Amino acid sequence: MEIGVLRRDGRTDPFFDGTAAGRLAIRRCEACDRWYAPDASGCPECGEEALAWADASGAATLVTWTVTHGRPAEDGTAPPPAYLALVELAEGPWMYARLDGVSGGDLHEGLPLRAEFEHPDEGESYVLFRPAR
Numbered sequence: 001m002e003i004g005v006l007r008r009d010g011r012t013d014p015f016f017d018g019t020a021a022g023r024l025a026i027r028r029c030e031a032c033d034r035w036y037a038p039d040a041s042g043c044p045e046c047g048e049e050a051l052a053w054a055d056a057s058g059a060a061t062l063v064t065w066t067v068t069h070g071r072p073a074e075d076g077t078a079p080p081p082a083y084l085a086l087v088e089l090a091e092g093p094w095m096y097a098r099l100d101g102v103s104g105g106d107l108h109e110g111l112p113l114r115a116e117f118e119h120p121d122e123g124e125s126y127v128l129f130r131p132a133r
C-alpha cells in the first residue's frame with residue numbers, strides 16, 4: 001500500500017535530512033539528557049524549550065500495531081495489507097512508523113525491530129521498521 005508523497009515543512013528539515021542520509025534523527029534534551037520523538041517541541045522534565053537533534057541507534061521494539069487493507073482493484077485483486085506500528089526506540093521515545101517485511105503471524109509485543117530507510121523517486125525519504133535479524 002502506497003503511503004503517498006511526503007514533503008518537509010521547515011520544522012522537519014533535520015528529520016528528513018537524516019532519513020535521506022540513512023539516519024534516524026530524533027529530539028534530545030541536552031539539559032537533562034532525555035530523548036524524545038521527532039515531533040517533540042520541548043522537554044516536559046526540565047522545561048527546556050530548545051531540543052537538539054541527535055542520531056538514534058535505529059533499534060526498536062514493537063509496542064502495538066494495526067493492519068490496514070486497501071481497496072480492491074477493479075479486477076477484484078486486493079493489495080497487500082499495510083502494517084502500521086507504535087515502536088519504542090532503544091533511546092526511550094515511542095514513535096509511529098510503518099512495518100515492512102512482516103506478516104500478521106510474525107507480530108508480537110516486544111518484537112525486536114531495526115530502522116530502515118526508503119528513498120522514493122518523489123518526495124522525502126522516510127523511515128520504516130523491519131524485524132531485526
